[in-house]
Amino acid sequence: MPKFEANIRTSMFNYVSNHSHSYFVQTHVGGIAQRISDMPKSAKLVIDDLLTVFIPLIVSIIASSSVFLSMHPLLAAIFFTWLGLHFTLCVFFCLKAANSVSVQSAARALLQGKIVDSMTNHLSVKLFTAHQHEMQTIKEAQADELQKYRYSLIYIEKFKMLLSLISIINITLLLYLAIKLWQQGQITIGDIVFTINSTLGLMTNLWFTGDEISYMFYEIGVCKQSLILLEEPTEISESTLKQIKVTQGKIEFDNVSFNYHNNGNIFKNKSLVIHGGQKVGLVGFSGSGKTTFANLIMRLYEVSSGTVKIDDQDVSQASLLSLRSNIAFIPQDPFLFHRSVLENIRYGNINATDEEVKEVAKKAECDSFIMNLEHGYDTIVGERGSKLSGGQRQRIAIARAMLKNAPIVIMDEATSALDSVTERLIEKSLQHLMVNKTAIVIAHRLSTLLHLDRILVFEKGNIVGDGTHEELLTKGGRYAMLWHMQQSGLLPEHDNGKKGIKMDKNKSSLLFPGQGSQVVGMGVELFNTFNEAKEVFSLIDETLKQNLSQLMFSGELEELTLTANAQPAIMAVSLAVMAVLEKQLNLTIQDLCNVAAGHSLGEYSALAASGVFSLTDTASLLRVRGDAMQSAVNPGEGAMVALIGTDLDSAQKLCNHVANYGACQIANDNGAGQIVLSGATIAIDKAIESATNFGVKKAIKLKVSAPFHSSLMQSAAFKMEQALKGVAIHNPTIDVMANFNVEKHHESITKDLLVSQVAGSVRWRETMEKITTHYEVDTFIEIGPGQVLSGIAKRMYPGSNVFNLHTPKNIEEFSDFL
Known part of the structure; x- marks a missing residue:
């Protein structure tokens, strides 16, 4: 029987698999799977009943019939009439029962198809909060299936009641006639005993058979519905x-x-x-x-x-x-099996070796993210590749096509x-x-x-x-x-x-914010609204092996503010916005501007947006950068202060004044009268005390965990130099200004500029001046959380167009402007 079931299952699968693409487009796959699953089981039950119930019953009937014929013709006539009526009713009612069961089986296949359809599209159900709608759809299909199931069961029970009534009438007549014949001396007492035992035994068998026949015809109805798959001819005959x-x-x-x-x-x-x-x-x-x-x-x-x-x-x-x-085909929506990464790529050439699979994975830029998965190439990708991002699925599809050759x-x-x-x-x-x-x-x-x-x-x-x-x-x-x-x-x-668009990209610049712009809840609206943003956040979570997005959306501010978390988190929002602009507004960074700049960590965001780094490399670099800057000095040994209402010369004189107390240097020349000093805590405290003597209107000590962009960051600069060695770097697709020397990046010097930036000053005022004079920029677009850079732009250049993009609402407003 196991082989019998296996042969039916594989034969049906083989036949159905040869149907055309349009057949599967028009048919519920869940219903197909249900029928392929039902057919072997139901066919086995039918065969079991025939072998174990019906054949023994037929043998018993033949033996009893011969004895009744030898006893008395009248007894034989009643016996045969009963059997004939019993089997006629069985055939008539069971054929109709099979039809009702077939209808119920079709309803069950439709229900199964709807369940599979809903489960397959579970993400859409969640995103559109349509759970109740899906429940209603399933309930309606279930109610229809239940109604048809009840109808088939009631029909079968009525049929069994009718058979029981006929059997009672039969045994009553046989007993009455047997006694009469015995009284007339035509049969012996032994014949009466045989009649009673034989009739009761046969009734028991027939009752059991009648019970089984209802179930058998139920399974026949299921088989009939499953055989519909084989009744549908394939559109193409391969044999000719x-x-x-x-x-x-x-x-x-x-x-x-x-x-x-x-x-x-x-x-x-x-x-x-x-x-x-x-x-x-x-x-x-x-x-x-x-x-x-x-x-x-x-x-x-x-x-x-x-x-x-x-x-x-x-x-x-x-x-x-x-x-x-x-033909090698790479679809827009890649189809992946619920199997390992290795098996999915090998689908392009089933006979390929592991080494050949890994070679094409490297060519398709898959190897780096695959090796970061929990089990590498042996990682199960989930239903239709649900454990991977859209970009990762597409790269696997490209690798598979390469392998097919x-x-x-x-x-x-x-x-x-x-x-x-x-x-x-x-x-x-x-x-x-x-x-x-x-x-x-x-x-x-x-x-x-x-x-x-x-x-x-x-x-x-x-x-x-x-x-x-x-x-x-x-x-x-x-x-x-x-x-x-x-x-x-x-x-x-x-x-x-x-x-x-109305905006002139030749006179526009993108600005990417730095640390200090973080706030709990940033990015959550992007995540809930746009799949493109969701993929960015998910990929960064996967790269860092941390649920960073959850921390950003609903975590504690104190934990989010930690440098190792804040830096990749702010970058994540910036790059999510860029993904939304590209996919939703059809705007790449080249469409938006010719020049971009980022403040401190924002320089990494700008470089990633312009094609210098991959998203995963950027996240990893910022995690290293954050950890390195956090641990460069012991807690409490470094500090920073914002000087409001001053200029570069006055700030430098103030630094020289407190130099005997420890390191103190200009960390950020932000423009609009704002300069940030960084260094040893004692020196910074002395600078705050002396600030007014140097014409500073206000000195505000910043709540930071380390003296960023000061000479105390040399150990962090060394760590960044090591981290950057293994990272692939490309020329930016637009000009990106460097914080360290206010010159544009080139792949030959980018690593040196980023290493120097760690302990060097962020020359933001000079960057803005160069952007406006050399590039004649009059529109500034801050990409990421907060409004620090857009606020500086407004103060430095009143009358310019300034946008801040970090929520669906202000992206929509920006779209209206375009």
């Missing part, structure tokens, strides 16, 4: 198809028409040739036909008319196995869930993936298509542009409009008539 051989990778659409069910034509008489080895980009608004074009190549759908050919071979005449083995590569928004830094890191890997291959790249970010041989512009199923980037820009038209709309950013989902 040929093996396709791909040598060049040439793709041809010959007079192709296609439409989805009950919809108008997506494509009508489309003809197109993509030569072998060409790298072709597909662009256009959502619904324009880009993904459908790719799906028809992979034969996920059948064309209505015309042919799709690969190397002059009609794909409709090719076996799906041979066709799809020659197919002659044709199709990428449907393959980098849409990656931050700009990671995208740049894997750009060379993607180019390596496409070498000597035909590549089709669907993208909203037009800047990712610049290196391709050809770009096809789709609009409502028609190709309205065909050429290289330069050719299409020269021609004008749809592509040129899209390019200028997004200014190298993200293509809008729909044509909403947006002509561009």
Whole structure:
């Protein structure tokens, strides 16, 4: 029996797996799984009943019948009449019972499908607070299934009552007749005893069988419903198809028409040739036909008319196995199994060794985050990869495609869930993936298509542009409009008539705040509103192996203010805002400005936003920086003071005045008459006492845990030098000003500038002056919590446009301004 069940289960799975893509799109997967699960169990129970109940009963009936015939014809006639009536009613009622059970089984499969559907989309349920709605949906399906279940049970019980009544009438008649015949001397007392024992024994067996037959027909009803899976014919018969051989990778659409069910034509008489080895980009608004074009190549759908050919071979005449083995597909929403990372990547080539898997993982920039997972490559990724961020899932999908090494590569928004830094890191890997291959790249970010041989512009199923980037820009038209709309950013989902933004990016600057801007609750609205922000916070939590986001959202301020926590936390909010701007407003950092600057730790945020560091490296560096700066001096030995209403010369004279008491130097020249001193506690206390003698209006001792940006931070600078050695650094995509020397960063000097910054001054006033004079900036956008930098900008440059972005509300206000 175990083998019998296994054969049914695997046969059904094999058959259903060969259904077309559209079949699974239109059918509840949970219901399919329920039927595949039910069929072996129900078939086993039916066979068990036949072997252990019905065959012994038939043997017993045959033996009893022969004895009754030998005793007296009248007794035999009553006996056969009873049996005939009993079995006629059984067949009649059980066939109807099987139909009612089949209806109930269909309702149960639908209920199972709805439960699986809800559980699969549990995150959407939570985000939209739709638990009660889902409960109502499940309750309605459950009520329908319960009603049909009750109907089938009541029907079966009525049937059993009728059989019982017939059996009682039968035994009464047999006993009455047997006694009469004995009185007439036609049968012996032994015959009466046999009649009673045989009839009662047979009634018992029939009663038991009647009970079992109701359950058997219930299982038959379940089997009948499960067999619906096998009644649905597969759309494609593999047995009659040929093996396709791909040598060049040439793709041809010959007079192709296609439409989805009950919809108008997506494509009508489309003809197109993509030569072998060409790298072709597909662009256009959502619904324009880009993904459908790719799906028809992979034969996920059948064309209505015309042919799709690969190397002059009609794909409709090719076996799906041979066709799809020659195509590597990277979807927009990567599909991962509830298995290990290693198994998911190896899916591209089941026979690949562990070393080959890890090699492609490194090329796809997966290895670094995989090694930080709890069990490395053996970590289970969860249902559909739920334990990984969107960007991590997409990188695994890219690694899987690399491992497949197919002659044709199709990428449907393959980098849409990656931050700009990671995208740049894997750009060379993607180019390596496409070498000597035909590549089709669907993208909203037009800047990712610049290196391709050809770009096809789709609009409502028609190709309205065909050429290289330069050719299409020269021609004008749809592509040129899209390019200028997004200014190298993200293509809008729909044509909403947006002509561009009012802000001149050449006169705008992004400012990233430093420590002191932290507050409990920062970032929580971003987390609750935008998936992009949620992914940033989750990735930082994972990198630091700490629930930092929970501390930010609802923790204790004292713990959040610890330097090791505050620095990555503030950066997290800044980078979450940047992710939201990119995904929701279609604005990359290049669209917003040509220059950016960050105050102290904010310099790291600015560098990460401009592609110098990855998000994970930035979080790790700031954790090291925070720990190093916190532990550079013993508690109480260092302090800082803010001088209000002074200038640089007066502050420097004050530092010289108290130099005999210990280290004291200018830590921050913030501008607008605000300067911060840092150093030994005794020297800072003396500076506060003497401040008014040097023209300082007010001296406010700051609540800090260490004397940041002073010579007492030399040990922290050394630790940062060591930490930066192993970090990959790239040139920024825009100019980023350095705190230490007010010059722009370059990958060759960034590490030195960041090491010097730890014990050096933050020259913020000079930075702002250079931004406004050299770059002619008149719009300042502070990216992150607090309003310190935007407040300084307003005081230094009254009349300028100043924004502070750290909540959904002020992001919306900024969008309205644009």
